[in-house]
Amino acid sequence: MSASAEATVLITHAVGLHARPSVKFTKLAKTFAAEVEVAVAANGPWFDAKSIVKVMAAKAPKGTLLHIRAKGDGASKAVAALVDLVQRDFDEDADHARSA
Amino acid sequence: MRVEGIPASPGYAEGPLFDLDQPPASYKAKASTEEEQAALMSAIGKAVGRLAALIETADGDAAGILEFHIAMLEDDALSGPALVAIGSGQPADAAWRTALDSEIAGYEASDQDYFRARAADLRDIRDQVLRALNEEGEVAAPPGAILYGEDIAPTRFLETDWSEGGGIALKSGSTASHVAMLARSRGVPMVVGLGAPAAPTMGDALLDAEHGAIIFSPSPAETEAFRQSASAFADRLGAAKTFLTAPAVTKAGTAVRVQVNIAYPSDVEGIDVETCDGVGLMRTEFLFGKTLPDEETQYHAYCKVLEWAGGKPVTIRTVDAGGDKPVPGFTVEETNPFLGLRGIRLSLARLDIFRVQIRALLRAAIHGNLRVMFPMIATPDEYAQAAALFAEERAALAARGVTHKLPPLGIMVEVPSVALAPEDFADVAFFSIGSNDLTQYVMAAARDNAAVAHLNSVRQPAVLRLVAAVAAFGLEKGIPVSLCGDAGGDPATIPALLEAGLRDLSVAPAQLAMAKAAIADAAV
Numbered sequence: 363m364s365a366s367a368e369a370t371v372l373i374t375h376a377v378g379l380h381a382r383p384s385v386k387f388t389k390l391a392k393t394f395a396a397e398v399e400v401a402v403a404a405n406g407p408w409f410d411a412k413s414i415v416k417v418m419a420a421k422a423p424k425g426t427l428l429h430i431r432a433k434g435d436g437a438s439k440a441v442a443a444l445v446d447l448v449q450r451d452f453d454e455d456a457d458h459a460r461s462a
Numbered sequence: 463m464r465v466e467g468i469p470a471s472p473g474y475a476e477g478p479l480f481d482l483d484q485p486p487a488s489y490k491a492k493a494s495t496e497e498e499q500a501a502l503m504s505a506i507g508k509a510v511g512r513l514a515a516l517i518e519t520a521d522g523d524a525a526g527i528l529e530f531h532i533a534m535l536e537d538d539a540l541s542g543p544a545l546v547a548i549g550s551g552q553p554a555d556a557a558w559r560t561a562l563d564s565e566i567a568g569y570e571a572s573d574q575d576y577f578r579a580r581a582a583d584l585r586d587i588r589d590q591v592l593r594a595l596n597e598e599g600e601v602a603a604p605p606g607a608i609l610y611g612e613d614i615a616p617t618r619f620l621e622t623d624w625s626e627g628g629g630i631a632l633k634s635g636s637t638a639s640h641v642a643m644l645a646r647s648r649g650v651p652m653v654v655g656l657g658a659p660a661a662p663t664m665g666d667a668l669l670d671a672e673h674g675a676i677i678f679s680p681s682p683a684e685t686e687a688f689r690q691s692a693s694a695f696a697d698r699l700g701a702a703k704t705f706l707t708a709p710a711v712t713k714a715g716t717a718v719r720v721q722v723n724i725a726y727p728s729d730v731e732g733i734d735v736e737t738c739d740g741v742g743l744m745r746t747e748f749l750f751g752k753t754l755p756d757e758e759t760q761y762h763a764y765c766k767v768l769e770w771a772g773g774k775p776v777t778i779r780t781v782d783a784g785g786d787k788p789v790p791g792f793t794v795e796e797t798n799p800f801l802g803l804r805g806i807r808l809s810l811a812r813l814d815i816f817r818v819q820i821r822a823l824l825r826a827a828i829h830g831n832l833r834v835m836f837p838m839i840a841t842p843d844e845y846a847q848a849a850a851l852f853a854e855e856r857a858a859l860a861a862r863g864v865t866h867k868l869p870p871l872g873i874m875v876e877v878p879s880v881a882l883a884p885e886d887f888a889d890v891a892f893f894s895i896g897s898n899d900l901t902q903y904v905m906a907a908a909r910d911n912a913a914v915a916h917l918n919s920v921r922q923p924a925v926l927r928l929v930a931a932v933a934a935f936g937l938e939k940g941i942p943v944s945l946c947g948d949a950g951g952d953p954a955t956i957p958a959l960l961e962a963g964l965r966d967l968s969v970a971p972a973q974l975a976m977a978k979a980a981i982a983d984a985a986v
Contacts, residue, residue, distance in 0.1 A: 380576055381530040381583065382795070388533065389791070414530075415539035419568065421577045 365396070367438035368431040370404075371445045375452055378423035383452035388414045390447055394440035396432040404429055411444070464684075465659045467631070468915065469674035470642040471972075473651030474692035475629030476685075479678075480603040481663040482611025482618070489555040489596045499545055502554040505594035510535050512590070512615050517788045525788065526795050531587050540565070540587075555595050562588035603628070608669050608676070614641055624650050629669040631676045633658055637915075646948075647729065649972035702979035706737045710981040712960065718981050721775075721968040723946055727763040730770040733971050740774035740831070741767060742968020743894065743946040746781050746819070750789045754815060760822035768830030775831045777894065777946075777968075779874065780819055780848075782837035784808050785899075800908065805838025805874075810847055820855045827867035834869045835894050840877040842886045872942075876900045881928035884935040893936055894968075897947025901925050920949035926962050933963030944968055953980035960986040 373379060379387065391398045391411040398411035402422050409416040411430065422428055428448060432440040447453075492498045510532050517528045534540055543564070547557035562584060569581040603609055605626035609618070612633050619641045622628070630645060635654030645652040651671035661678045668677040668688045672695055677684050710718045721742030722733060726749075730741075749755045749763055768776050783789040784796075784804025792815060796802035809816040823834055836848050849871050859866045875881050876896030881904075884893070897920045902909045904925050907917035920926065929945070936943035944966035949955045951969030953976050959967065960981070969977045 378574075378576065381580065382526045385526075385530050385533045388537075410539070413537050413539040414533045415537045415565070418534075418577075418580070421572055421574065423574050423576070 365435070365437040366431070366433045367441040368429070369441045369445050370427050370429050371448045373422055373424055373426045373428055373448060375448075375454060376424060378426060379417065379420065379428070381418070383454060384414050384417045386452050387444065387447060388412055388417055390443060391440065394432070394436050394443070396434035396437040396440045398430065398432045398437075398440050398444070401429040401431075402426050463659070463661060463678045465656050465661060465676050465678070467653040467656040467674045467676065468637055469652075469671050470630075470635065470637040470654045471645035471650055471652040472672045472695075473629065473649060474672065474688070474695055475606075475608055475627055475651045475669040476688065476692070477606040477608050477628055477666065478604065479610045479662070479664055479667050480607035482609050482614055483663075489553065489592075491553045495548055495551070498548045498552075498554040498557075501595060502541065502544060502548065502558055502591075505554070505558075505591050506535050506541060508594040509587075509590040512594075514788075514790060515615055527583070529788075529790070529795065531583065531590070532790060534583075534587055535591070555592060558591055558595070559588065562591075608667050610663060610667070610676075619644055619650075624648060629653075629671060631656060631667070631669055643725065643970075646951075647723075647725070647970045647972055698979075699975065702975035705978040705982055706975045707734075708978075709739070710978045712981055712984045712986050714985055716960070716965070716986055718960065719944070719966040720974060720977055720981070721777075721944070721946075721966070722971045722974060723968050724767070724971070727766045729971065730767055733974075735771060735774065737974055738774075738971075740771055741776040741778075742944055742966070744776060744778045746779060747783045747789065750781055750783060750792065754789070754791060754818075757818050757822045757825075760819060761825050764822060764826035764832070765829045768826060768832055771830055773831055775833055777833040777835055777872070777892075777944075778823060779835050779837050779894075780806070780809055780816070780823075800902070806836045806844050806848060807838060809836075810844065813851070816851065817855060820852055821859065824852070824856055824859055824866040824868065825864065827869045828865055832867075832869040833872060833892065835872040835874055835892070837874045837896070838877060838899075839873040839887075840879045842889075845871075845873055845887065845890060874899075874946075875932050875943075876903070878903050878928065881932050884932050888939055888941070890941065892942040892944070893932055895929060895932060895943065895945040895947065895964075897925070897929070897945055897949040900928065900947070901949075904928065920947070920955055921958055926958055929959065929964065930962040937963065942966065951977050953977065956980040957984045957986070960984050 375383060399408040400411045400420060401408045402420055409420045411417060430441050430444050492501055513528050513532050517525045544557040544561035547560060548554055566581045566584045569577055569584060572578050603622050605623045606628045608629050608631055610631045613635050614630060629651035632654045633656050637654055642652060651669055653669060653671045653674050653676060656676060665679055668680050710720045719739040721740045722738045723743040724730060724741055725745045744767055764778060782805045784793045785800050794803050803811060839845050852871060856868050870891035872892035872894060873890050874896045875893050876899035880887060898909055901918055901920050905917045905922055907914040909918055933943050945959060945964050946968035950967035951973030
């Protein structure tokens with residue numbers, strides 16, 4: 363099976379794809395068997411979405427249109443899940459809310 | 463010069479200070495590229511282990527940063543260039559430094575503040591590994607020394623030879639840390655929270671971990687008084703040892719079961735099974751170290767303890783990760799982890815991981831007298847869900863023809879909702895009161911915060927009242943009730959626990975003798 367999928371998503375998180383979001387992003391990517399890559403431009407360069415070193419190297423700030431593509435088993439599921447994570451602002455708002 | 467701190471593990475130690483904070487030694491080159499590469503990988507592993515231990519005491523933000531550092535270190539893309547450089551003849555330390563400096567330069571060149579600031583994280587990561595690489599040449603603490611410094615890593619504790627005494631004196635630290643727990647179970651004296659005294663880091667010192675103090679450069683009079691206290695303590699401990707081999711009975715003739723708490727399967731190697739009534743709590747989160755253990759690893763760990771116990775009961779608690787015990791790849795990052803997704807909540811949210819543990823427990827159950835309990839239960843529904851999962855996995859094992867047995871399933875009483883309404887849980891096989899968490903939740907006082915330590919006592923009337931209510935409910939319904947928190951091993955608290963109606967305590971192995979002696983002295 364050689365499924366493939368691709369999508370773009372706007373990074374709305376205040377500082378972009380930074381340290382903690384990258385941890386979440388790569389952890390999620392690693393749960394899929396498919397080969398997953400990200401880029402900050404449609405024509406690349408493409409970075410391995412399962413490597414935090416590479417994802418951080420993409421240095422994607424807020425307002426970046428992030429390109430995500432996957433190939434192999436569960437490719438479309440992987441892309442959908444990662445897009446969803448970015449759209450949820452990496453669940454960072456809840457983490458930052460300080461309660462009394 | 464006497465400095466007061468907080469006792470974390472009772473006992474006395476007299477010996478030379480060993481400075482935990484001394485600067486690292488320099489790197490020793492290896493004979494071959496293979497050894498250089500292995501040295502780098504082992505240093506990275508060491509750094510990851512240290513960071514994982516640090517996460518325990520970090521709050522949400524700090525833990526998030528440490529988790530980022532671990533994720534970077536575990537990424538082959540970071541070590542790759544260094545390994546290549548070693549292959550072409552560079553020593554591990556230079557290769558790592560060059561590879562990381564080039565990453566750092568990449569961040570420094572960014573036109574965005576945020577990414578430029580990450581250069582500091584990369585430098586931190588670089589130095590953590592360099593430190594681990596260099597310390598092979600570092601001197602180990604001499605036997606009998608008092609390890610003195612800001613804080614101590616669990617690995618340092620485990621690498622130290624405690625056979626000739628010695629102790630731990632920390633400027634910060636916590637009585638609830640892993641090392642404190644290890645020190646109590648091994649009987650190593652430990653004091654934390656000494657602050658930052660302008661004291662020497664060399665020379666002899668006296669550590670009084672019964673009352674919580676250290677004396678630097680002691681006078682002859684101080685030494686003499688110290689030795690008297692130490693010998694009185696040793697006498698009490700010696701006298702207590704005579705109680706060790708016999709079943710615990712109070713002055714009034716009331717029998718009390720005394721079991722042990724263990725964290726690692728290997729803990730049982732140092733315990734004579736005849737001295738205890740079983741294992742009242744086997745923690746399983748420490749099996750879940752850097753990686754999630756597979757079914758076979760868990761199965762063998764459980765079997766080892768069950769076989770050691772013979773027919774005596776062994777109560778294994780399903781993984782209680784979260785709170786102050788994060789597990790990479792399992793627990794989630796939270797602002798307030800003690801009130802978050804921990805214990806059974808996390809297990810029910812991560813069924814893939816929970817089911818593996820359940821299968822290992824069902825299979826191990828045929829090797830002894832196993833009981834299983836769930837941590838952090840707050841509602842009857844959580845218990846029902848967990849019990850249903852046991853039933854499902856049991857059916858699946860039966861269908862595959864795998865031998866197994868369904869153990870009695872009980873719950874920890876540590877969330878106040880259970881202690882307040884135990885009647886909602888009348889169908890559980892047993893209750894085990896987790897007094898550390900119950901106390902911190904009832905008193906709203908974090909167990910790892912020295913500033914509220916005075917509130918964090920089981921002897922607070924409200925906590926004792928809940929303990930008594932659960933004990934009474936258990937007695938009425940024929941549901942066994944035990945207690946497995948630190949309070950169970952505290953001679954000063956034992957009378958109050960017996961008064962509250964408890965007849966089953968589970969304590970750290972090193973506290974067995976003192977606990978039995980305290981029981982023998984109780985009037986209940």
